Amino acid sequence: MSGFDRVGRSGSGYQGAGSSDSLGTPGKRTLTEGLDAPARESRHGATTEGGQLEAMTGAGGAVTLQVQTTLPGKGQGAPETREGGASHAAASHTAGQEMSANSIVAPGGAPAVGAGANDCVPSTASAVVAWSVADAGANWRADVTSLTLAGRIRINPWPSNPTTMTVPNTPNAVVGGNINNTAGSANHWQAVIDDMADYDTAGGGAGPNWHSTAASTAHEWAHWNHDYVGDAVTAAAGGNWAAVNARIDAITVPKAGNADAAAARVALTPLVDAEIARWRTATIARWNALIGGTDTPGAGGRGYAAGAAVLSTQIAAVRAFKAAQGW
Amino acid sequence: MPSHTTSNELEQAVELAERIVVAGGTALDQLKLTSAVNMMAGSAYRGPAYWRVTFKRRDLIPKDAASELGAGGQIFVDVDLATSVAKISGHGE
Numbered sequence: 352m353s354g355f356d357r358v359g360r361s362g363s364g365y366q367g368a369g370s371s372d373s374l375g376t377p378g379k380r381t382l383t384e385g386l387d388a389p390a391r392e393s394r395h396g397a398t399t400e401g402g403q404l405e406a407m408t409g410a411g412g413a414v415t416l417q418v419q420t421t422l423p424g425k426g427q428g429a430p431e432t433r434e435g436g437a438s439h440a441a442a443s444h445t446a447g448q449e450m451s452a453n454s455i456v457a458p459g460g461a462p463a464v465g466a467g468a469n470d471c472v473p474s475t476a477s478a479v480v481a482w483s484v485a486d487a488g489a490n491w492r493a494d495v496t497s498l499t500l501a502g503r504i505r506i507n508p509w510p511s512n513p514t515t516m517t518v519p520n521t522p523n524a525v526v527g528g529n530i531n532n533t534a535g536s537a538n539h540w541q542a543v544i545d546d547m548a549d550y551d552t553a554g555g556g557a558g559p560n561w562h563s564t565a566a567s568t569a570h571e572w573a574h575w576n577h578d579y580v581g582d583a584v585t586a587a588a589g590g591n592w593a594a595v596n597a598r599i600d601a602i603t604v605p606k607a608g609n610a611d612a613a614a615a616r617v618a619l620t621p622l623v624d625a626e627i628a629r630w631r632t633a634t635i636a637r638w639n640a641l642i643g644g645t646d647t648p649g650a651g652g653r654g655y656a657a658g659a660a661v662l663s664t665q666i667a668a669v670r671a672f673k674a675a676q677g678w
Numbered sequence: 679m680p681s682h683t684t685s686n687e688l689e690q691a692v693e694l695a696e697r698i699v700v701a702g703g704t705a706l707d708q709l710k711l712t713s714a715v716n717m718m719a720g721s722a723y724r725g726p727a728y729w730r731v732t733f734k735r736r737d738l739i740p741k742d743a744a745s746e747l748g749a750g751g752q753i754f755v756d757v758d759l760a761t762s763v764a765k766i767s768g769h770g771e
Contacts, residue, residue, distance in 0.1 A: 468735075468750065468751065469750050469769070469770075469771030470735075470738060470748050470749055470751050471750060472738065472746055476745070502746075549768070550768070552722075553730070554722060554756060554767045554768065555767065556752065556754050556767070556770050556771070557768055557769045557771050558766075558768050558769055559765075559766050559767065559768060559769075567771050571749075571750070571771065578749070632744070635743070635744065635746055636743065638746050639740075639743065639747045642749045646750075648754075648768065648770070654749060658771070
């Protein structure tokens with residue numbers, strides 16, 4: 352057993368292909384310091400997702416994330432994953448190239464989302480490739496109709512006590528908030544900045560005192576959207592889904608030995624299974640290389656870059672508050 | 679045996695790191711030691727007495743290469759053997 356379930360239906364139905372969209376290999380980022388920035392601050396790009404993130408929750412509170420997935424059939428557009436309303440839609444990765452009379456389906460599906468930890472684990476073995484049997488003149492051929500991905504994301508709420516001088520905490524840089532100018536205090540504005548600024552540097556990571564649920568959310572969804580769907584599943588360096596889809600769609604058996612679509616499906620199944628197994632192996636290998644090689648602070652991973660982008664806006668807010676207070 | 683052998687230093691660093699992890703509420707049997715780096719050089723220089731110890735949750739580590747490595751679940755601990763002080767510097771996610 353390959354671990355993939357199949358949803359079979361007979362029929363033809365050639366429809367249009369999508370466009371290609373895969374991400375490149377992440378590179379090592381260089382941290383640069385501005386003249387007004389403390390030595391330990393990282394200066395990540397401004398492409399923050401912070402504006403899309405949900406409001407902070409209270410300490411220990413659960414984050415409820417509703418996930419709704421629309422899985423497209425051929426020619427019905429890219430998959431969409433919506434989390435909690437408007438935030439963190441799964442990126443559209445319409446892996447595709449126009450094949451002769453066939454079309455490439457975009458990966459769909461979404462991870463189960465929960466709390467209790469901060470992690471992301473795809474389950475390529477649980478992905479479902481659906482395919483039908485199509486009439487191809489003197490032959491029957493396989494015709495992929497959908498790829499539904501599966502996995503798990505967990506996001507643990509970081510404590511947020513906006514008016515209390517405690518740690519761990521989420522910064523609330525306002526008068527009456529949780530930032531002060533008391534030397535030696537864990538709530539001192541410089542300590543707050545330093546703790547968030549080391550997030551994507553060696554030995555950094557979340558906290559120990561200052562972080563945010565929004566940063567963790569951006570981090571875990573970057574793993575799913577970009578490391579997994581956008582790279583491991585679809586990129587040439589990984590599973591190269593578009594090519595696999597095309598190869599499956601090119602598999603045929605003669606009508607001469609297979610009287611109807613049901614018989615053809617039996618004959619096609621082991622050939623399709625072999626392609627799916629190769630895709631799974633390459634996808635997992637790429638994911639493991641990405642996570643094993645880059646998912647530590649300062650190693651150039653996409654998750655830490657996404658989280659750091661969120662934290663950079665919070666650092667800017669602390670800095671602005673410090674300046675406004677004349678500290 | 680002299681106390682400054684590599685094995686003794688590493689054992690002391692890991693032991694101090696484990697203590698602070700347990701004090702932070704994490705059971706040691708849930709974690710696996712994935713690296714211990716002496717910070718004697720490089721951009722993260724702290725001195726030859728400092729070790730950076732990293733643990734990762736065992737449930738995120740697959741038994742073989744046919745399954746996915748889970749992203750996240752690390753605990754980063756900095757240990758100063760000169761003062762016998764360990765500090766959790768952050769968590770992976």
